[in-house]
Amino acid sequence: MFQGLQQKWKVSGLQLVLILFTFAVGGSLTGFVGRRMMNLVSIEQDWLWIIVYILIITLLWPAVVLFVSVFFGQYGFFLGYLGKIGKRMGLAKKMNKAQIPTSDTPMESTNSLPSHLPGATGRPTTHIAIFASGAGSNAQKIIDHFRRQGHIKISLIVCNKPGAGVLSIASKENIPAILIDKEKFFRGNAYTDELKEKRIDFIILAGFLWKIPAALIKAYPGKIVNIHPALLPKYGGKGMYGNHVHQAVINAKEKESGITVHYVDEHYDHGDAIFQTTCNVFENDTAESLAQRIHLLEHEHYPRVIEKILSGS
Ligand code: GRF
Numbered sequence: 001m002f003q004g005l006q007q008k009w010k011v012s013g014l015q016l017v018l019i020l021f022t023f024a025v026g027g028s029l030t031g032f033v034g035r036r037m038m039n040l041v042s043i044e045q046d047w048l049w050i051i052v053y054i055l056i057i058t059l060l061w062p063a064v065v066l067f068v069s070v071f072f073g074q075y076g077f078f079l080g081y082l083g084k085i086g087k088r089m090g091l092a093k094k095m096n097k098a099q100i101p102t103s104d105t106p107m108e109s110t111n112s113l114p115s116h117l118p119g120a121t122g123r124p125t126t127h128i129a130i131f132a133s134g135a136g137s138n139a140q141k142i143i144d145h146f147r148r149q150g151h152i153k154i155s156l157i158v159c160n161k162p163g164a165g166v167l168s169i170a171s172k173e174n175i176p177a178i179l180i181d182k183e184k185f186f187r188g189n190a191y192t193d194e195l196k197e198k199r200i201d202f203i204i205l206a207g208f209l210w211k212i213p214a215a216l217i218k219a220y221p222g223k224i225v226n227i228h229p230a231l232l233p234k235y236g237g238k239g240m241y242g243n244h245v246h247q248a249v250i251n252a253k254e255k256e257s258g259i260t261v262h263y264v265d266e267h268y269d270h271g272d273a274i275f276q277t278t279c280n281v282f283e284n285d286t287a288e289s290l291a292q293r294i295h296l297l298e299h300e301h302y303p304r305v306i307e308k309i310l311s312g313s
Helices: 002-009 013-039 046-071 075-088 091-099 137-146 165-172 182-187 192-197 214-219 242-251 287-311
Strands: 126-131 152-159 177-179 202-205 224-228 256-263 273-280
Touching: 013 046, 046 075, 126 137, 137 152, 137 165, 137 287, 152 165, 165 177, 192 214, 224 287, 242 287, 256 287, 273 287
Parallel strands: 126 152, 126 202, 152 177, 202 224
Antiparallel strands: 224 256, 256 273
16 A cells, blocks of 8 residues: 555655654644634534534645645645645636736646746746656656746756657646757757757756767766766666666676766766665566666656755765
8 A cells, every 4th residue: 555655646755754754743733723722612402513514624624735745844745745636626727717927828838937037036047948758757856846946947847759759748737848859969069059048047957868979078067967867887888878877787786776866078977976875676677677666766856956056065
């Protein structure tokens, strides 16, 4: 059951424990506060008392759980969770409609604040492009992480593979996406004009399989990062992607694997490492089972590492 929840919510084991604690503490606190509030009103009829109590609890619960989630470091998760419940009840949609300005760029306006304005904190907005070629589970986690941070905006998804999952994510999240052409990427302007036009400040690679051309690195020096599903410098380089990496790790009978976040230079998986963390490799692991464990690590750490890089800490 717990593994099912972990997969459904795409969270690590530790995060699942913290989420369950939040539910438990939030639920108890809601009951407590609800009963206190009921003591303040005098209702004679039992049935009316029950209806009012249920109403109060229903209204209180989201606020209390959000409050408690801050202490367990799960505010981002619960904001998304309650947003989903709201959407299902038709509430969030109505809110979104009211928030969308009637400009001719509605796709950009729904992700966070309008791009030309400073973020909610008064800081100028950092515009990010995510480059991805695959399912986009990391892209989704990064989008979720920065959804409520007005000064950091995922402004563009760049993809080289028609039909890739990340394109559906872009359309669901109302983030503009471009499908790039190999010739133009490697022999043309590497899409630098388009990126500058969108005022992109920083590039995140999240499962992008093409090498980054020198023109792009020159245009964004020290502002392109990648995540690799192993402990670089081992198991990196050309052809080392997806399950090829994990199979190589298993074949070498490694006891540990992990993830590496690094700056991008002109070579595959080569720039300076920024962050690494490890997980076990078990004797009965397959490339698929190891990939699952690595993905959880990526989802837990990549957004936070990016936030740290952007904050300069
Ligand atoms: C991740 O494992 C990442 O390390 C690698 O590509 C994979 C992308 O997965 N660079 P997803 O598309 O984010 O699910």
